[in-house]
Amino acid sequence: MKKIELFGRRLTIGFEKKEKMKKEIKDLEYSVKEVVDEKIIYLILILVMTVVSANTYLFNGYLKLGDVAIRDIVAPTDIVYNDIAAKEKIISDIIENSQKEYIVVENVKEETIQKVEDFFQQIKKEKYTDLDRAYQNIKDSFNIEISSDLFTYLFKKSDDQLDDLRDKYLNDINILYKYGVKKDGNLLRFNSLFEKLDKLDLYEERVIKIFVKPNYILDSKKTEELLNEKIEQIKDVSVRIKAGSVILKKGEVISEKKVAILKNAGLYGQTSKVIKFMGTLVYLLILSIVFKNICKTFLFNEIRKKSYYSAIMLSIAVGIISFRIIDPNWKYILPIETVFILLGILINVKTSLIMGGFLILYGIPLNGFNIEYLVIEIFSLIVSLYLIKKIKNRTNIINTGIYIGMTKVFIVLTMAVGMNIEFIDSLVKSGILFLSGAFAGMLTIALLPYFERTFNILTDIKLLELGDLSQPLLRRLSVNAPGTFHHSMMVATLSEQATEAIGGNHVFARVASYYHDIGKIKRPQFYVENQADGVNPHNNLSPSMSTLIITSHTKDGDEMGREYNLPKEIRDIMYEHQGTTLLAYFYNKAKQSNPYLEESDFRYSGPKPRSKESAVIMLADSIEAAVRSLDEKTPITIEKMLRKIITSKIEDQQLSDADLTFKEIEIIIQSFTKILMSIHHVRIKYPGQK
Numbered sequence: 001m002k003k004i005e006l007f008g009r010r011l012t013i014g015f016e017k018k019e020k021m022k023k024e025i026k027d028l029e030y031s032v033k034e035v036v037d038e039k040i041i042y043l044i045l046i047l048v049m050t051v052v053s054a055n056t057y058l059f060n061g062y063l064k065l066g067d068v069a070i071r072d073i074v075a076p077t078d079i080v081y082n083d084i085a086a087k088e089k090i091i092s093d094i095i096e097n098s099q100k101e102y103i104v105v106e107n108v109k110e111e112t113i114q115k116v117e118d119f120f121q122q123i124k125k126e127k128y129t130d131l132d133r134a135y136q137n138i139k140d141s142f143n144i145e146i147s148s149d150l151f152t153y154l155f156k157k158s159d160d161q162l163d164d165l166r167d168k169y170l171n172d173i174n175i176l177y178k179y180g181v182k183k184d185g186n187l188l189r190f191n192s193l194f195e196k197l198d199k200l201d202l203y204e205e206r207v208i209k210i211f212v213k214p215n216y217i218l219d220s221k222k223t224e225e226l227l228n229e230k231i232e233q234i235k236d237v238s239v240r241i242k243a244g245s246v247i248l249k250k251g252e253v254i255s256e257k258k259v260a261i262l263k264n265a266g267l268y269g270q271t272s273k274v275i276k277f278m279g280t281l282v283y284l285l286i287l288s289i290v291f292k293n294i295c296k297t298f299l300f301n302e303i304r305k306k307s308y309y310s311a312i313m314l315s316i317a318v319g320i321i322s323f324r325i326i327d328p329n330w331k332y333i334l335p336i337e338t339v340f341i342l343l344g345i346l347i348n349v350k351t352s353l354i355m356g357g358f359l360i361l362y363g364i365p366l367n368g369f370n371i372e373y374l375v376i377e378i379f380s381l382i383v384s385l386y387l388i389k390k391i392k393n394r395t396n397i398i399n400t401g402i403y404i405g406m407t408k409v410f411i412v413l414t415m416a417v418g419m420n421i422e423f424i425d426s427l428v429k430s431g432i433l434f435l436s437g438a439f440a441g442m443l444t445i446a447l448l449p450y451f452e453r454t455f456n457i458l459t460d461i462k463l464l465e466l467g468d469l470s471q472p473l474l475r476r477l478s479v480n481a482p483g484t485f486h487h488s489m490m491v492a493t494l495s496e497q498a499t500e501a502i503g504g505n506h507v508f509a510r511v512a513s514y515y516h517d518i519g520k521i522k523r524p525q526f527y528v529e530n531q532a533d534g535v536n537p538h539n540n541l542s543p544s545m546s547t548l549i550i551t552s553h554t555k556d557g558d559e560m561g562r563e564y565n566l567p568k569e570i571r572d573i574m575y576e577h578q579g580t581t582l583l584a585y586f587y588n589k590a591k592q593s594n595p596y597l598e599e600s601d602f603r604y605s606g607p608k609p610r611s612k613e614s615a616v617i618m619l620a621d622s623i624e625a626a627v628r629s630l631d632e633k634t635p636i637t638i639e640k641m642l643r644k645i646i647t648s649k650i651e652d653q654q655l656s657d658a659d660l661t662f663k664e665i666e667i668i669i670q671s672f673t674k675i676l677m678s679i680h681h682v683r684i685k686y687p688g689q690k
Helices: 011-052 084-097 108-128 131-142 148-155 159-179 202-211 220-232 256-264 270-298 300-304 306-325 328-333 337-346 349-363 371-388 394-419 423-454 460-466 472-480 482-501 506-515 543-563 568-576 584-591 612-628 635-651 662-679
Strands: 079-082 102-104 182-184 216-218 238-241 246-248
Touching: 011 270, 011 300, 011 306, 011 349, 108 131, 108 148, 108 159, 108 202, 131 148, 148 202, 159 202, 270 300, 270 349, 300 306, 306 337, 306 349, 306 423, 328 423, 337 349, 337 371, 337 394, 337 423, 349 371, 371 394, 394 423, 460 506, 472 482, 472 506, 482 506, 482 612, 482 662, 506 568, 506 612, 543 568, 543 584, 568 612, 612 635, 612 662, 635 662
Parallel strands: 182 216
Antiparallel strands: 079 238, 102 216
16 A cells, blocks of 8 residues: 655555554444344243243154053143034934924815724625625725724624724824824824824724824925024034143043044144144244344344343243243243333333243243233233333332233133133133233332342332432432532433433433432532532642542442442443543642643543433533523523533543434533523512512
């Protein structure tokens, strides 16, 4: 590369440095992406291995019809299938017992009675001829086939006896027609009717069969139509076997009915087991690819941060392992919503949505792809996300759990109505689901402090608790350094409003402002806001000693914060709100006696503000004190003072690490001006006031 000199400068040197810096940044970004990828893969491995480990049925041996079970075979998940054999049995019973439709034949009864009367009358007349001629005449007259022995039996009866038989036969015929004489196709049904008659002898039975004609003839077409209509209304017989139930007991022979259950459970035949296992693997592969890409796109910063990732890893691992080890019969009481609420409070709602959603999806194979459970948990997740945004204290967490439980009850009852599930079962399940939601809220309260402390995560709930002015450290500040306490309250007001205006965490800005000068409790009299009697102890100290005392309040604050278990984020503000600012007054005073002093000896140790909230607190801290020194507090003088201080901070590179844009700085100036004017407004003088 050629070295080109222009205006006395070697452009190649600067270019080489720039290229080197770009390469370093690029390498750093690549390294960070690699780390995030590894973290996501570790998370996926835990999820996938937990799910795969549950598929032990693959190694339970080959089962077939007629075998004897060598061990108890338990349903791995809830099994719901259509029992075809049971449906066919119902259809068969309907066909057998279904009422048939008949066509009514009019006047059959009267015609039959008349024929029987004529028959007996004709026998009386034929008594005056010989037996054979009488027999033939009767057959020809009535066109009937009557056996000779029956005719002989009747022919030998006297007239009175014939009259008695006639009356009895006619009475019995009337009874038969009362119940209805039915003909199905070519079959005339007498046997069931004869059971309704008393003392029916063989001769009477034969006479009835000769003369009695059906008054009901089967309407085959209409009967078939009605039967088909009934069969069409028969629904599939749904059989539900709960997870954990014993399908086959040890020593039991595998019947066709058991084969149907085993097939639906994916436990019959090695082929079906392998297909089910491979299907699960494909599902997990697709799900993992989607999970990895979504995490990289939407949760890159959250996974990159060690404390957040640790909380995610632990909560997701516990959640999926709980799915794995819990008895399937008790899956509805599992308070999996604890994971949703915890991640939403500890990190943010976006993390809760993504991690909670995929936890449900990874857990579905462990629940046998139970759609009912999937729907319930998805709605629970949606409600959880809505309620998490409204959580302001730990009591709200309990309410969140109760509302989630109520949502689960509503969903399961709605599904029960839509799917015709038995009401009692749905009611019991509703009670379990409600307890699950309520328990999720209580478990979250129990676990939240440990997550906050273990992973050093500062939540909004913790901030609100620290923002209580009755906190011991804040009470000490108000008593021992009242001027600093008042100053901190003013800085908190300015910081909160300005941070909210630029989209930062205004709660954190307010609470951190309360504690930013807590180190001044140690030597309150050395700070001007606490010098009520006008005595300034710095007048008797060297500039170097004064600088040492003034700058030590950041370190003192950090030590006191550790003693009172203040979160690291707030303790960082104690250092960052001063950055590496120069104590110009003491530096200039010291230079009068020693012009060769190092400027760095009169600067705070830093570091500089590394967040927007920290930068806003630095500006609010400097501006609040400066504005009090103004004689005339008007919008013009206040804004002029603000711009002067902020410009000096920028020129001193105190905001170089804070990622503030010029647009945001302008918003901060306008917010500060508005608030300061409200605080230092001109009061109306009432009569008699000076």
